[in-house]
Amino acid sequence: MNIKELLTKDRISFNLEGLTKEEVIDELIEMLFKDNVIEDKDKFKIAVMKREEEFSTGIGYGIGIPHGKSEFVTEAAIAFGISKNGVDFDSMDGKPAHLIFLIAVPEKLDDIHLKVLSYISRRLMHNEVRQAIMEAENYDDIIKAFEK
Amino acid sequence: MKLLAVTSCPTGIAHTYMAAEALQMAAKEMNVDIKVETHGSIGVENEITDEEIKEAHAVIIAVDTKIDKTKFQGLPIVEGTVQDAIKNSKGLIEKAMRLENDKAQYVEKVSKIKENRKEKKKGPYQHLMTGVSYMIPFVVAGGILIALSFAFGIHAAENEGSLPWALSLIGGGSAFALMIPILSGFIAYSIADRPGLVPGMIGGMLSAEIGAGFLGGLIAGFLAGYTIVLLKKWIKLPKTMEGLMPVLVLPLLSSSIVGLLMIYIVGRPAATINVGLFNWLENLQEGSAIALGLVLGLMMAFDMGGPVNKAAYAFGVSTIAAGQSSSVMAAVMAAGMTPPLGIGIATLMTKNKFTKEEREAGKAALVLGISFITEGAIPFAAADPLRVIPSLMAGSAVTGALTMLFKVKLAVPHGGIFVLPIPNAVEGFLPYVISIAIGALVTALLVAALKKTKME
Helix, strand or coil: CCHHHHCCHHHEECCCCCCEHHHHHHHHHHHHHHCCCECCHHHHHHHHHHHHHHCCCEEECCEECCEEEECCECCCEEEEEEEEEEEECCCCCCCCEEEEEEEEEECCCCHHHHHHHHHHHHHHCCHHHHHHHHCCCCHHHHHHHHHC | CEEEEEEECCCCCCHHHHHHHHHHHHHHHCCCEEEEEEEECCEEECCCCHHHHHHCCEEEEEECCCCCCHHHCCCCEEEECHHHHHHCHHHHHHHHHHCCCCHHHHHHHHHHHHHHHHHHHHCHHHHHHHHHHHHHHHHHHHHHHHHHHHHCCCCHHHCCCCHHHHHHHHHHHHHHHHHHHHHHHHHHHHHHCHHHHHHHHHHHHHHHHCCCHHHHHHHHHHHHHHHHHHHHHHCCCCHHHCCHHHHHHHHHHHHHHHHHHHHHHHHHHHHHHHHHHHHHHHCCCHHHHHHHHHHHHHHHHHCCCCHHHHHHHHHHHHHHCCCCCEHHHHHHHHHHHHHHHHHHHHHHHCHHHCCHHHHHHHHHHHHHHHCCCHHHHHHHHHHCHHHHHHHHHHHHHHHHHHHHHCCCEECCCCCHHHCCCCCCCEECHHHHHHHHHHHHHHHHHHHHHHCCCCCC
16 A cells, blocks of 8 residues: 555646635545546535534645545545645635645545555655645656655 | 653544644654654554653643543643644643643552552442342342232232232242342452352341341341451461361351341341331422432433442332332432433434434434433433533433422332333323423433534
């Protein structure tokens, strides 16, 4: 199990078009839907937005990691997008989010997937990892940034 | 200086770990030693040990969920949210380092906790509860059989050879007759293991015989248990004769000692108190009866099947031990039914305040409630004790007081609504049902009002 299995090439957008938090989340959900890991876009979105209501997943540092646990997710997956201009993510530091990771998790998930997700979350806290992702030009650059 | 920390967020997928990482990064930068325990979807990782707690200076608890803090008792705690840890990890660490750590106080607290644990294991209360828990099935089976016999008419059992006579002989003549011996026997068993059983049961039997009832039975149980403990300590037989201890020496000596003490010393005062208690209950003024119902209600709901609940229940049972119906038993059973019922109704009334699992559990709670299984409310009380337990206690107190006000009496010790249709099992069927319904509603409304809306 490694990051590549969760974050595949098809689940990355280097140029998110959405201007609001919700539009960006829609875009990322669409990618996962096309990749057949989500059965019902709307139902999954409800789960994600509910989580956002509790408190925003905009943790600052230009990162947003919306996530949802739902029975309509067939396998754990991550969609990732870069927003060049940044979107308002109700972040804790008030700054716009540029790197947005959408994590989709099925109701029942084995520990291996959870371990990878926790590893990714930990890596994102490091400045140099964020910097490398921000400057990434292709898929391999992103994976490299995490695996360093 | 060593710090500890715990992080936990509602979904347990990302923020728990980001907060942990942020704390570790900040600590590294500040040259502080830190260990972070994470509570995520995977479960608890990097678990903090007792040894580490002993050596730590302080603990940072950065959580958005409820976690059990008891293991950090005595250690200075800095509390914050997961966001605090992500955003301001340095601030939390600085705060934790500034805290005074009074080691002496901590050590004292730890030894106190240990003492409590020890007492829990071996305290007289535990022995009493062991006895009560072995006794209850006898009471339940016997009580319901007696009630079934009553169903044929209050005096139907007098007709020898008839079915009601047989039921009464099984329930009252046998199951109830074993009740006190079993109680005493297993109190003694809890204290002194197997050798305790013989003097305990004999002492209990004697207590019933001489009219000392439950109270005498309790005394007999403890007397028997500690007599065995002392005899074992004092009597030293040569190796070859040690085999005689459990089959001859201990049973013979202990039953003579306990038996004689029961008959000549303990028996009479205990019997007097026993009779006094019944007269008191019999002549209880309305006001004090309602107060008693209220207190019993509070006790029944306080720990839902725990020791306080059991104490109230045992008191209720003792009032019907002679086969007559009692208002105390009525209050106890009604107040024990309302907690799960009230919770169940609350899950139906305010769906948005409970998770999907809780709503399912709510249906189960309704069934447990009508069956007088107070434990049905425990999952809800455990999840949100400060809001739920007071609501449960309020509802049960209302129910207990109401059954006393309406002078409802009950002849059976268990069975919930299933025993109520039995003729003569309950005096005042309608007021009884109303009392239970009102108490359950009080609980349901309070729970609905106090609980926060769920976002999960």
